[in-house]
Amino acid sequence: MKKDKILVIGACGQIGVELTLALRKMYGDGNVVASDLREEHELLKGTGPYVSLDVMNKEMLHVLVIRHNITQIYLLAAILSATGEKNPLLAWHINMASLLNVLDIAKEEGLDKIYWPSSIAVFGPDSPKRETPQHTVIEPTTIYGISKFAGERWCEYYNTRYGIDVRSLRYPGLISYKSAPGGGTTDYAVEIYHDALEEGSYKCFLKEDTYLPMMYMPDAIRATIELMEAESARIGVRSAYNLSAMSFSPKEISAAIKEHIPTFTISYEPDYRQQIADGWPQSIDDELAAKHWGWKPEFDLQKMTADMLKNLKLQKG
Ligand code: NAD
Numbered sequence: 001m002k003k004d005k006i007l008v009i010g011a012c013g014q015i016g017v018e019l020t021l022a023l024r025k026m027y028g029d030g031n032v033v034a035s036d037l038r039e040e041h042e043l044l045k046g047t048g049p050y051v052s053l054d055v056m057n058k059e060m061l062h063v064l065v066i067r068h069n070i071t072q073i074y075l076l077a078a079i080l081s082a083t084g085e086k087n088p089l090l091a092w093h094i095n096m097a098s099l100l101n102v103l104d105i106a107k108e109e110g111l112d113k114i115y116w117p118s119s120i121a122v123f124g125p126d127s128p129k130r131e132t133p134q135h136t137v138i139e140p141t142t143i144y145g146i147s148k149f150a151g152e153r154w155c156e157y158y159n160t161r162y163g164i165d166v167r168s169l170r171y172p173g174l175i176s177y178k179s180a181p182g183g184g185t186t187d188y189a190v191e192i193y194h195d196a197l198e199e200g201s202y203k204c205f206l207k208e209d210t211y212l213p214m215m216y217m218p219d220a221i222r223a224t225i226e227l228m229e230a231e232s233a234r235i236g237v238r239s240a241y242n243l244s245a246m247s248f249s250p251k252e253i254s255a256a257i258k259e260h261i262p263t264f265t266i267s268y269e270p271d272y273r274q275q276i277a278d279g280w281p282q283s284i285d286d287e288l289a290a291k292h293w294g295w296k297p298e299f300d301l302q303k304m305t306a307d308m309l310k311n312l313k314l315q316k317g
Helices: 014-027 058-067 081-086 088-109 143-162 188-198 217-229 250-258 272-278 287-293 301-316
Strands: 006-009 032-036 050-052 072-075 113-115 169-171 173-175 201-204 212-216 246-248 265-268
Touching: 006 014, 006 058, 014 032, 014 217, 058 088, 072 088, 081 088, 081 143, 081 272, 088 113, 088 143, 113 217, 169 217, 173 188, 173 217, 188 201, 188 250, 188 301, 212 217, 212 301, 217 287, 246 250, 246 301, 250 265, 250 301
Parallel strands: 006 032, 006 072, 032 050, 072 113, 173 212, 201 265
Antiparallel strands: 212 246
C-alpha cells in the first residue's frame, strides 16, 4: 500500500464513482476521501470516507486538505458541455474557480500531484476533423471548451511557474453503466443502451452520421491511473494529453446494438446539441500518450456494446 492520501472532488459523478472505487482498491479505502456537493452515491456508501464539499468554497477546501493530510487531488467537479450552453457565465465561473482553488492550494500546501480532466471540446470547427493532432488550431466555440482550454493553460502555467505536478487528459465522450452521465453532448451513447433494453427503441438528439470520439469507462479509468502513476519525467505534456479509443456515429452504435437486439429501432430528432457536436473532432490522434506513458485502449465498439448490454441486463434484473 502507498502512503499517498487522495481527495476526489466530484466523486459522485459519472467518472468520480468509478475512479474513487478504483483508487480505493489501489491505495486502501481509508486513503481516498470522496467529496461532492451531492449526497453520497449508493455505490460509494460503506467503501471509505465521504465529505460533503462545495469546491467553490476555497477556505473549506483548504481546511479539508490540511485536516486529512491530503497529498493528491483529483478534481472532477465541472459543468459539462450541454448544461454549460444553458448558463455560460455559471459554467465559466465554476469550471475556472474550482481549478484555480485547487491549483492554488496545491501550491500553498506543496501537494504531490493534481489530476484535472480536459476534453475534446477544446477543439473547434477550424481544427482538423479527423485524427486531430495534439498541437493544432484550438479555437473552441462552446463555453465548456473555452473553459477547458483556459484550464489547460493554467495547468501548464502552474507546472512551469511553480513546479506543481499537474496532469491532464482530453477525454473523449465516456460511456458507462455504473453512474449516469452529467449533461454532455455524448450522453446519447449511454442513453441508447438503456432505452434499447427498456423500450426497444431510441430517439437520438444527434443526426445518424455524426461521428464523435468515444471511450468505454474502464479504458478511461485505466488511462487516468496510468497517467498519474507514470514517472514525472515521462509527462512531456503539462497542458492535457489527447486520448483516443474509438469513433462511431449513432447509426453505427445502433447497428452494433441490433446484433444483440435485432428488433431495436432508432429515430433521429437533432436538437441544440447537434451544433455542439458539429464543432468537435470526429477522431483523435493520441500518439503522444502512447509514446510518453504507453497508452493503449482495450475496448472497441463491438466489445463495449457486448459488455454494456450484459451489465445493464444484470443491473435491471
Ligand atoms: P458529472 O457531471 O457526472 O460529475 C461531476 C460531479 O461534480 C457531480 O457529482 C457534481 O455533483 C459535482 N459537483 C458539481 N459542482 C460541484 C461543486 N461546486 N463542488 C463539489 N462538487 C461539485 O461529470 P463527469 O462526467 O464525471 O465529468 C468529470 C470531469 O471529466 C469533468 O471535468 C468533465 O468536464 C470531464 N469530462 C467528462 C467527459 C464525459 O464524457 N463524462 C468527457 C470529457 C471530459
